[in-house]
Amino acid sequence: MRISGRHAWALFCLLAPLGTRAQTARTVFSAKQIFINGAGSVYVSAMDARGDIAGNYISFVAAYSFVRTRSLKVMSVPAPPGCGAGGQTTMLCLPFPTAINDAGLVAGYWTNFAGNAAYQTSLFTWQLGAPALAATYLENTSEAPLLYPQPYMNGSGTLAFNSVPPAGDTNVVEEGPIGNPAALAGLDATASVTGINNNGVLVGRMQAVVNGTAQYVGFIADHGTVTTVSPPGSASVVSAVINNRREVAGTYLDSQAITHGFTYHDGKFRNFGPAVYGATLTVTGINNKGRVVGISGVDPFLFNGTSFTLINNSKFFKPIGLFTNVLINDVGFIVYSNFYSYQESFSYFILCHGPGC
Numbered sequence: 001m002r003i004s005g006r007h008a009w010a011l012f013c014l015l016a017p018l019g020t021r022a023q024t025a026r027t028v029f030s031a032k033q034i035f036i037n038g039a040g041s042v043y044v045s046a047m048d049a050r051g052d053i054a055g056n057y058i059s060f061v062a063a064y065s066f067v068r069t070r071s072l073k074v075m076s077v078p079a080p081p082g083c084g085a086g087g088q089t090t091m092l093c094l095p096f097p098t099a100i101n102d103a104g105l106v107a108g109y110w111t112n113f114a115g116n117a118a119y120q121t122s123l124f125t126w127q128l129g130a131p132a133l134a135a136t137y138l139e140n141t142s143e144a145p146l147l148y149p150q151p152y153m154n155g156s157g158t159l160a161f162n163s164v165p166p167a168g169d170t171n172v173v174e175e176g177p178i179g180n181p182a183a184l185a186g187l188d189a190t191a192s193v194t195g196i197n198n199n200g201v202l203v204g205r206m207q208a209v210v211n212g213t214a215q216y217v218g219f220i221a222d223h224g225t226v227t228t229v230s231p232p233g234s235a236s237v238v239s240a241v242i243n244n245r246r247e248v249a250g251t252y253l254d255s256q257a258i259t260h261g262f263t264y265h266d267g268k269f270r271n272f273g274p275a276v277y278g279a280t281l282t283v284t285g286i287n288n289k290g291r292v293v294g295i296s297g298v299d300p301f302l303f304n305g306t307s308f309t310l311i312n313n314s315k316f317f318k319p320i321g322l323f324t325n326v327l328i329n330d331v332g333f334i335v336y337s338n339f340y341s342y343q344e345s346f347s348y349f350i351l352c353h354g355p356g357c
Contacts, residue, residue, distance in 0.1 A: 078095075
């Protein structure tokens, strides 16, 4: 049964947990569809303030990493050192970009077959247009980031990521330049970093005791000072992102395992979504104007602090599509991947809203 937007909002108002609620709308945005020549499927993972986009795509014969600039130039991220040796496959040689900043620095990870069925995961940085990766971290050493890590990066090139130190399997959050990171004080082995802003403030999730019960909460790590974040009605914080104004947005589960979005700033929470009670909701980004994006059910959404808007552009996709990693920058560009369509399959879209679009 399909529930109309009006009925969905009425149901949400009745069943959603207490908190400040936002009005839900469904809006058709002006949109531009962009293809990568030769791509069979595309995953968009990062975007800077100018609209340069980084990600991966698979053709019919191989996998690639790319950066597409606002000038429409598509560049390939160079292969890691030693790629092709040790019985590696194409996918194991593939660098996965996860961040790009306004200085044109790309960061990400790649996985290397280390022999004896062991895999080594390394981090890298790459200056846009350079002939080779500028630096790799933890390659062929006893210390390695977690398998398939998500290194986050700010405007100055500082990375934040989780790693496993040589002493054992204890998880550590590290921060710093790629060649000289340091473990963050005040975070235990349950902590996972999920974002960093230009002031070096990190966010993530870790276990803590709330009202006598151990659960996952969000955290803000500000140069040695750690603040926990637990939205009203939360049974577990799933993830969090942060902007340069120290505004935090994230996802939490309530006691019924229903996902909701939240924002947090100066001790004040605001809860929002999902559009249909029981639908999944994932927050994936926040820009420096406080606008939040993510996925609600199968639709990308935009939350501007008061209104919760489902982005529905039927010209380019059907509502049963699968969307991942919705991104937004300060200009207002919204980018996401789409994997379902038959005629326009395996592309991603740039949606723009606001003056000048």
